[in-house]
Amino acid sequence: METGANLYIGLVHYPVYDKRREIVATAVTNFDLHDMARCARTYGLGGFFVITPLESQVKLVERIVHHWVEGGGFSYNPTRGEPLSLIRVSRTIEEAEEEICRGWNEKVVKVATGASPSPKSIGYAALGRLIEEERRPFFLLFGTGWGLTQAVKESADHILAPIEGKGYNHLSVRSAVAIILDRLLGNRMS
């Protein structure tokens, strides 16, 4: 099994918190799709799920992917299409989980990420080892807006330790995805 091929990322647009800790659905961002798809391709991931229940957003994602994979974007910059073809759209986290599970015929290990520490969090070295050693799929969930809800975190098998900062941890979700994938799969001492 190629390193990384059993790892999936899920970008959750619902349910997430807004700044008042109310549960909302956020809008899909073009930059998120490109940046995270390029990370997913670079690290050889199994796939990148964009999770949104809103039909308008599902169609937006499909239009963007089509443009770069088969449409005018491909002539302009063919390197962008390849990573975008890793994108799958799901209405819910569970729908994404089921699709991964069907592909592997194995239970999916869900790992929530976020900026807050948790007593039951797993560290990067430990999670990296699990991903490398276990022949089952791992699904890393990232929340947009002000993050994943408490319910989603509690339903996960693991909560990944947050990226520590110098008294500040408001990294964009794009930066967090890049850093976390590199910590888990990158050749960091090169």
Next chain:
Amino acid sequence: METGANLYIGLVHYPVYDKRREIVATAVTNFDLHDMARCARTYGLGGFFVITPLESQVKLVERIVHHWVEGGGFSYNPTRGEPLSLIRVSRTIEEAEEEICRGWNEKVVKVATGASPSPKSIGYAALGRLIEEERRPFFLLFGTGWGLTQAVKESADHILAPIEGKGYNHLSVRSAVAIILDRLLGNRMS
């Protein structure tokens, strides 16, 4: 000296290559400013230089920073202003270098980054050690568009080894900044 305080990042909009390897000036992107400023703040950097010779772009950066640090954006989301206050705008790489040098009264060590390997490249562990041990400023240069020019790379003191991917290395510059800062300064394997 606080870890990271002697490290600066420079986002170069000119001179950089376009896809035909012609030298161009690219436009400043709002997402770049926010994402990279938040990375710079998280890792405790000395500053984040946005390098562009175009007056319209200089004014755009100043407007964006003002909005989030003092304007309407501050009421909406005060966490965005703090990192943006790390931003400095310079017309050229040399102008940025002189400003850093004046602040430290030390020669600036310039490190070019990019996607292509180079025989004289420095690795992450080695550069991380230099940054930690030497009481002088380090200036990491990132190219937009299709990357820094050969002349800029040759004028640098070091060229940082590229981030290795699975036969694909077209990470966005935002992702590259996040990954590289984490490799050099992050609290690894927590």
